Each structure stands twice: as structure tokens, then as C-alpha cells.
Amino acid sequence: MTAFAPRTDAAATVAPVPMTGAAAVVRALEDAGTDTIFGYPGGAIMPVYDALPGSKIRHVLVRHEQAAALAADAYARVTGRAGVCLATSGPGATNLVTGIANAFMDSVPLIAITGQTPTPLMGTDAFQEIDTFGITMPITKHSFVVRDPADIPRIFAEAFELATSGRPGPVLIDLPKDVTQAVFPADQYAAPAGRNRAPMPTSAMIEHAMSLIEQAERPVLYIGGGVGIAGAEAALRSFQARTAIPAVATLKGLGAIPTDHPDFLGMLGMHGTRAANNAVHGSDLLICAGARFDDRATGKLDTFAPGAKIIHIDADASEISKLRNADAPLAGDMSAILDALKPAAPSIEAWRETCRANAVKWAMDYDAPGKGVFAPALLKAISERAGDSFIATCDVGQHQMWVAQHCRFSRPQAHLTSAGLGTMGYGIPAGIGALFAEPDSTVVTVTGDGSIMMNIQELATLIRYRVPLKIVLLDNAQLGMVRQWQELFFEENFSEIDLYDNPDFAELARAFGLEAFTIDHRAEVDGAIDRLFAAKGPILMHVRIDPKENVWPLVPPGASNADMMEA
Amino acid sequence: MTHRLDIEFARAEGAVLRLIGLVERKGFEICAIDMAQAGGASAQLHLSVTPRDTGRRIEVLSRHLEKVYGVISVRLNDVHSSYLERAS
Numbered sequence: 258m259t260a261f262a263p264r265t266d267a268a269a270t271v272a273p274v275p276m277t278g279a280a281a282v283v284r285a286l287e288d289a290g291t292d293t294i295f296g297y298p299g300g301a302i303m304p305v306y307d308a309l310p311g312s313k314i315r316h317v318l319v320r321h322e323q324a325a326a327l328a329a330d331a332y333a334r335v336t337g338r339a340g341v342c343l344a345t346s347g348p349g350a351t352n353l354v355t356g357i358a359n360a361f362m363d364s365v366p367l368i369a370i371t372g373q374t375p376t377p378l379m380g381t382d383a384f385q386e387i388d389t390f391g392i393t394m395p396i397t398k399h400s401f402v403v404r405d406p407a408d409i410p411r412i413f414a415e416a417f418e419l420a421t422s423g424r425p426g427p428v429l430i431d432l433p434k435d436v437t438q439a440v441f442p443a444d445q446y447a448a449p450a451g452r453n454r455a456p457m458p459t460s461a462m463i464e465h466a467m468s469l470i471e472q473a474e475r476p477v478l479y480i481g482g483g484v485g486i487a488g489a490e491a492a493l494r495s496f497q498a499r500t501a502i503p504a505v506a507t508l509k510g511l512g513a514i515p516t517d518h519p520d521f522l523g524m525l526g527m528h529g530t531r532a533a534n535n536a537v538h539g540s541d542l543l544i545c546a547g548a549r550f551d552d553r554a555t556g557k558l559d560t561f562a563p564g565a566k567i568i569h570i571d572a573d574a575s576e577i578s579k580l581r582n583a584d585a586p587l588a589g590d591m592s593a594i595l596d597a598l599k600p601a602a603p604s605i606e607a608w609r610e611t612c613r614a615n616a617v618k619w620a621m622d623y624d625a626p627g628k629g630v631f632a633p634a635l636l637k638a639i640s641e642r643a644g645d646s647f648i649a650t651c652d653v654g655q656h657q658m659w660v661a662q663h664c665r666f667s668r669p670q671a672h673l674t675s676a677g678l679g680t681m682g683y684g685i686p687a688g689i690g691a692l693f694a695e696p697d698s699t700v701v702t703v704t705g706d707g708s709i710m711m712n713i714q715e716l717a718t719l720i721r722y723r724v725p726l727k728i729v730l731l732d733n734a735q736l737g738m739v740r741q742w743q744e745l746f747f748e749e750n751f752s753e754i755d756l757y758d759n760p761d762f763a764e765l766a767r768a769f770g771l772e773a774f775t776i777d778h779r780a781e782v783d784g785a786i787d788r789l790f791a792a793k794g795p796i797l798m799h800v801r802i803d804p805k806e807n808v809w810p811l812v813p814p815g816a817s818n819a820d821m822m823e824a
Numbered sequence: 825m826t827h828r829l830d831i832e833f834a835r836a837e838g839a840v841l842r843l844i845g846l847v848e849r850k851g852f853e854i855c856a857i858d859m860a861q862a863g864g865a866s867a868q869l870h871l872s873v874t875p876r877d878t879g880r881r882i883e884v885l886s887r888h889l890e891k892v893y894g895v896i897s898v899r900l901n902d903v904h905s906s907y908l909e910r911a912s
Contacts, residue, residue, distance in 0.1 A: 341857040391838075394838065398893070402835045424891075575890075578881070579881075579884045
């Protein structure tokens with residue numbers, strides 16, 4: 258059987274004629290170029306599920322709606338197209354909420370489709386009725402309640418346009434059951450054309466930014482997730498190559514410049530490298546490309562890059578000067594702006610050499626004492642073994658930071674992480690979405706013993722679709738990041754972080770049908786990596802690590818990035 | 825400091841809730857509110873707002889409002905700032 262095909266064939270039906278609202282939904286998705294959706298059926302969305310068989314769309318049945326949204330999020334991040342998730346009303350919709358919020362915080366194009374009780378019952382507290390439209394309003398770019406099936410083509414076309422244009426984000430479409438059941442004359446079906454709203458700075462603004470670059474003596478390129486979202490990494494790399502400006506990246510900006518580029522100093526911020534934070538602190542010009550001066554990146558904001566002028570490039574004008582005033586605000590299309598910036602090369606050779614020397618001087622140390630598995634070294638080795646086909650999907654906690662610090666990324670799509678919301682449980686659904694987007698990539702989910710339990714039911718989805726996800730579970734039998742903070746900032750008052758009663762994870766994975774094994778010692782690592790990469794199907798590598806291992810270096814909360822703590 | 829925002833927007837389900845919710849979430853208190861039809865399918869929302877702390881900039885709020893789908897223009901005191909003009 259072909260990989261990714263469900264093990265059992267669903268009975269195909271012919272699309273109903275005349276067209277129902279539900280059939281119009283399916284056609285609108287096809288017209289938008291949707292080939293894969295992630296979902297879970299239920300009462301109010303059943304008409305859409307009735308119309309799905311026989312369509313061109315592949316439906317991936319997950320085991321919890323949150324996983325549908327998170328898988329669609331990852332699918333969007335890898336393909337650059339809108340991901341689509343589908344759920345029923347009430348609890349189906351509320352289970353999507355975390356995934357929608359995740360996409361909102363990380364500016365991921367997502368179409369969330371929810372069933373709703375029939376319009377005459379809306380507002381009556383009917384069975385599985387909830388105000389999905391209201392609940393999701395703060396976490397969507399826009400949302401629609403469809404009241405008339407004739408509006409379906411227009412609304413879906415607008416939803417895809419909105420989700421993917423400008424600063425991308427999630428759009429919700431709530432579908433009352435009577436609307437999807439209503440007959441819709443096919444000859445009224447006409448999808449509107451899309452619109453392009455991207456603004457562009459004036460030539461005077463571009464020239465002002467170029468003059469700042471030409472005058473700079475210690476410039477730093479500060480890269481955020483907006484670069485990858487805009488597909489602007491080629492333009493960014495060209496800009497960096499012609500200016501030779503040292504670069505740092507946020508958690509979401511990793512991969513925009515290859516990790517092993519000699520002018521790349523690493524991640525900045527709370528768990529960034531000392532070389533990156535030191536460069537930013539000493540810079541006289543910060544060129545912010547698709548970043549937003551997030552507190553995890555800046556530390557204490559009024560001490561962040563204190564002597565630097567700011568060029569801020571972003572698709573979203575409302576991000577510019579939100580937290581730090583920009584001397585050169587450049588709102589618009591990221592690639593076009595970067596391509597337009599062609600200053601005379603600044604005279605920064607001494608600064609560049611200082612940054613490079615600092616990167617070497619403060620390089621990460623992998624010579625850990627003891628015989629236990631040292632997670633940073635393991636993750637580095639796995640990413641290097643996978644090479645350019647590597648995609649990491651992370652959960653949230655210490656392991657997430659170790660991935661960011663130690664893995665090699667050759668492109669932004671190689672690092673899928675819940676940066677803004679910090680969603681424990683993102684890793685496995687994201688791995689599923691990534692592999693449906695790029696079946697030939699080597700997708701590795703790095704998770705922890707806390708995070709994996711948030712969406713462990715998706716191991717069943719891996720088996721159902723034979724998704725060859727490689728799961729690396731770093732198990733310290735603790736909520737490690739919380740424990741680290743309690744140790745460092747709460748006077749070792751350890752509260753509710755002990756997960757001593759975890760299940761036998763390898764045994765649990767085998768119960769779902771995965772290949773799985775456990776290692777405890779450093780001597781087992783090479784063989785374990787061989788086994789991980791030899792697996793043809795989904796596999797879980799359970800790694801027991803030292804519960805006292807912390808993530809270093811660290812900027813304490815509320816401190817300046819110049820004041821990093823070391824082990 | 826109290827600011828006055830005049831927002832012209834396309835009337836649609838949830839549009840008013842979306843606008844006032846955004847103002848609140850971005851750290852501003854709504855002191856006064858008034859709404860009127862503006863002709864055709866649009867409406868005018870007039871808000872008096874004050875920041876909840878000193879870190880909130882009214883210009884940033886104005887830009888957030890401008891990008892809300894269906895918003896035609898946002899006028900901040902005497903400064904007219906139309907999304908459509910800026911994008912053209």
C-alpha cells in the first residue's frame with residue numbers, strides 16, 4: 258500500500274446535484290487549491306463530511322481537533338499555502354481554539370472551518386452550540402458566519418486571500434448546519450478574484466534606510482519569522498551577501514540564514530548565544546527584518562541595543578514602532594524591500610571580524626561530564642545526520658530551546674516551533690502536518706515527557722496513515738523548564754513538577770503500533786541514531802536524561818540581554 | 825490623555841464587536857462610544873479612548889484598527905489616516 262493512504266478505503270460517493278451548501282464548501286476549497294485538510298467529524302459539520310468523499314481533497318482524520326489545527330498550521334508553514342482544519346460545533350470548535358491561537362501568534366495562514374447549530378437555533382443554547390465566532394474573534398485575522406449558501410464562494414475566496422496576504426494569520430468560517438444542507442443552484446457559483454493589498458515604502462524611505470546602512474560602523478541584521486513567512490529568505494541572503502552584515506535570529510527566524518554561515522551568530526534573547534546578544538547590545542544599527550521586538554528576544558526592552566538606530570522591515574505596519582521606535586520604518590513586501598536596499602557596502606570589516614571571533618570564543622560546549630546522554634549533543638548529531646532534508650518539530654520546554662540552540666537548519670521551514678503561544682503538544686501534530694506537506698523530508702519531532710502527553714493520541718494517526726515520523730522523547734521525569742525556573746528564580750521551591758509516574762513511553766508507543774526503544778547512556782547514542790534513521794515507519798526514541806540538566810546560557814526574566822547567566 | 829478615534833467601516837456581522845474588542849485588548853479604555861450610519865453599507869464609529877498605561881501609543885492602535893478587514897478609514901483627532909490611501 259502507498260504511504261500516507263488510509264488503511265481502509267472510505268466508500269466514495271458522487272457529489273450531490275443540485276449543489277448543496279456543503280458541496281459548495283468542498284468546491285470552494287478545491288478552487289482555492291486545497292489538497293489536504295485535517296479534521297474530525299461531528300453532528301453539525303456532517304453535511305460537509307457527506308460532500309467530501311469523491312472530491313480531490315485528502316482528509317486526514319486526527320484523534321483530537323486540537324491536533325487538526327496544529328497539523329494544518331505545520332502544513333501551512335512548510336508549503337507556504339493556507340492550512341485547513343475542520344471540526345464540528347461546540348467542543349469540536351473549542352478544541353480547535355488552541356491551534357487557531359497558535360497560528361495567530363506565529364502569523365500562520367490557516368482556514369478553520371467549524372460546523373454550527375442551524376441558524377434558527379443559534380442563541381438558544383442548543384446542543385453543541387457555542388459562540389465560536391465570538392470565542393475566536395481575538396485570535397483570528399477575520400471570521401465569518403455564513404448565513405446564505407450563495408455567499409460560500411465569496412466568503413471562502415476572501416478567507417483564503419485574507420489568511421495568506423500581508424501578515425498571514427488564521428481565518429475562521431462558521432457554517433450553520435442548515436446552510437450546508439440548503440440547496441444551492443450551481444449556476445450561481447462564481448468565486449471572486451483575489452486582491453493584492455501589499456503596500457510599498459516610498460523611494461525616499463528606501464534611500465534613507467540605505468544611508469543609515471552606509472553610515473553604520475556596527476550594524477546587525479535581526480531576523481524574525483516574517484522572513485520565512487514571506488518566503489523572503491532568498492532576498493535576505495542576497496542582502497546579507499552584498500552587505501556582509503553579521504546576523505542574529507529570533508526563535509522563528511532560525512534557518513533564514515543557514516546555521517553554519519560564518520556571519521550568523523545564532524539566536525538572540527533569553528536562551529540565545531552570548532555572541533548574538535553581545536553583537537546586538539554593541540550595535541549602532543539594527544536592521545530588523547520580520548521580527549517584532551518580542552520580550553523573549555529583547556530582554557529588558559529599554560536596555561536592548563541601546564546605541565542602535567532601527568530599520569524595521571515588516572509586512573504588518575502595526576508592528577513598526579510598536580515597542581521600539583523605528584528610524585526607518587519600511588512596511589510592505591519583505592522580498593521587494595530587501596531587494597530594493599542596495600547601499601554602498603559599509604566599512605565594517607573590523608566589526609565583522611570581532612563578531613566572528615566572539616562566535617568562536619563563545620561557541621557551545623558539548624564536552625559534558627558523566628556517562629548520561631547529553632541532549633544538546635544528541636540533537637546536534639541528529640540534525641547533522643539528516644542534513645538539508647531535516648525538519649524539526651518541537652514541543653515546548655527545555656528541549657525546544659536545545660533544538661533552537663544546537664540543531665542545524667538550512668531553511669526557515671526546517672524549524673517548526675510554537676514560538677508565540679508556546680503550545681505544549683505542538684510537536685507530534687506538527688510532525689504529521691510537515692510530513693503530509695513534504696513526504697520526502699526527514700521529519701523529527703523533539704518532545705519532552707510533559708509535552709508528549711498533551712497530544713499523545715496522535716500516535717494513532719501516525720499508524721493509520723503510516724506517517725514515518727521520528728520522535729525523540731527527552732525524558733527527565735520532570736516539567737524541566739518549570740523546574741529550572743523554580744531552581745533559579747523561586748529559591749528551589751519545587752512545586753508540581755515531578756512526573757515520577759510517567760508511563761513506560763516505549764511500551765506505550767508499541768501499544769499504538771510504533772517501533773520504539775529506550776536509551777540511558779551516552780555509549781548508546783550512535784546506535785540509537787542509526788536505528789532512528791533506518792526506520793521506514795514511525796518510530797519513538799525514548800531518551801532518559803539528567804533531570805538536573807538546565808538550558809544555558811540564560812538571560813534572567815526582566816534583565817538585560819547583556820547580563821547572561823552561564824552554568 | 826483622551827484620544828478621539830473616528831472609524832469608518834463596512835457593516836457586517838460582528839464588525840462593531842471586533843473593533844471595540846481590539847481597542848480594549850490593545851490596552852485602551854473606551855470612555856465614550858457613538859455610532860451612526862455613514863451611507864451605503866458603511867457606518868461610523870466614534871470612540872473616546874485613554875491608554876491604560878504609559879506604554880500604549882495611540883498611533884499603534886490606529887494602525888491596528890486600519891488593518892481590520894472591512895475598515896475603510898481611521899481618523900485620529902485631526903489626523904486622517906486612510907488604509908486605502910496608504911496602500912495605493
